[in-house]
Amino acid sequence: MAHIELKGITKTFGTHTALKNLNIDIADGEFFVLLGQTGAGKTTTLRLIAGLEKPTAGQIFIDGHDVADWGAAERDVALVLQQYSLYPRYTVRENLEFPLKSRIRRIDPPEIQERVARVAKTLRIEHLLDRKTDRLSGGEMQRVSIGRAIVRKPRVFLMDEPLSALDAKLREALRTELKNLQMNLGATFLFVTHDQIEAMSMGDKIGVLNNGQLVQTGTPQEIYRNPANTFVARAVGSPPMNLITGTLAGGEAVASEGYRLPFGNGRAIAADGRPLTFGIRPEDIFLDSGAPGEARVHDVENHGVEKIVTLRTGEKFIHATVPTQTVLRIEDTVRFSWNPEKVVLFDAGSGVSLRHAV
Numbered sequence: 001m002a003h004i005e006l007k008g009i010t011k012t013f014g015t016h017t018a019l020k021n022l023n024i025d026i027a028d029g030e031f032f033v034l035l036g037q038t039g040a041g042k043t044t045t046l047r048l049i050a051g052l053e054k055p056t057a058g059q060i061f062i063d064g065h066d067v068a069d070w071g072a073a074e075r076d077v078a079l080v081l082q083q084y085s086l087y088p089r090y091t092v093r094e095n096l097e098f099p100l101k102s103r104i105r106r107i108d109p110p111e112i113q114e115r116v117a118r119v120a121k122t123l124r125i126e127h128l129l130d131r132k133t134d135r136l137s138g139g140e141m142q143r144v145s146i147g148r149a150i151v152r153k154p155r156v157f158l159m160d161e162p163l164s165a166l167d168a169k170l171r172e173a174l175r176t177e178l179k180n181l182q183m184n185l186g187a188t189f190l191f192v193t194h195d196q197i198e199a200m201s202m203g204d205k206i207g208v209l210n211n212g213q214l215v216q217t218g219t220p221q222e223i224y225r226n227p228a229n230t231f232v233a234r235a236v237g238s239p240p241m242n243l244i245t246g247t248l249a250g251g252e253a254v255a256s257e258g259y260r261l262p263f264g265n266g267r268a269i270a271a272d273g274r275p276l277t278f279g280i281r282p283e284d285i286f287l288d289s290g291a292p293g294e295a296r297v298h299d300v301e302n303h304g305v306e307k308i309v310t311l312r313t314g315e316k317f318i319h320a321t322v323p324t325q326t327v328l329r330i331e332d333t334v335r336f337s338w339n340p341e342k343v344v345l346f347d348a349g350s351g352v353s354l355r356h357a358v
């Protein structure tokens, strides 16, 4: 298994900068998720670590070794892609055996059989071993692709949106399986995705990538509770964090829409009068007939365990999660407040969290 470090990685394609001064440290045995929108630079990062591209600047270390001069094979990493790269006319067994049969590896046939059997058991594809891979469902093919990566026992797994082509239910099942697998193997995983739910549910750590730059790294909880800026606040959470503009005055938050909400509660505030963005998660907004904010109910979605209510104040929409038994009708007037302890303050201009600002 392996420790991976990216130091000051920049990658340009012609005049386009795909990655800018990227610093990532992935501990041995960690499940690290790189979260970013399309074009953010996720695949490029994986290809650089795999040795399929060379950085324009910066260094990559695997277990402390600078791998600049190492070819893809020497790096001993497995890349699992969104599209399954299987041999269609071969059986599942042949597909799994293939990476072990290279002459360089010189693995004895009994060991090959044993490894294939073990991987098939882990991924619950034993019953498919003699089937041709073009006769498999999407989920089965993706299991085989993952199996082909595992069977080699690589140092590092690089996964490029391996679940995104699958339907929602299967994706959820494989998410759990992959996470269990990673824990059982004790392997280092770098998993890239544009799906924040996947990132939140699988990652020990998440790195949020925006336009080739890493904007925050932290545990899912840190990223969710303390986003470094409004970009991260919007990227993580469903519905995302509410962002309300305003100022602080006399121990209250004064929203641009005019309502005032409690603030302070012993928190040191050095931002009185400065234009701010108040970040508050939907579960930290509450409805109460005596609360200071007033809004109209714009929409109500019943999610079974809770309802997500969209409130309208002036031109601004605010999401709140409320218990399912709460009765609300569209256009009802409601009063709301928030948990002042849970508010994150961002500079209104730069969008940077005051806690993260230096």
Ligand SMILES: Nc1ncnc2c1ncn2[C@@H]1O[C@H](COP(=O)(O)OP(=O)(O)OP(=O)(O)O)[C@@H](O)[C@H]1O
Binding pocket: 013, 016, 017, 018, 036, 037, 038, 039, 040, 041, 042, 043, 044, 045, 194
């Ligand atoms: N070989 C290349 N030549 C030119 N530009 C490239 C090349 N590879 C990637 N890029 C550009 O670099 C940027 C980052 O691409 P990358 O594939 O890493 O993004 P991504 O985050 O993986 O996106 P997606 O989720 O769509 O796969 C994009 O703007 C892309 O067009």
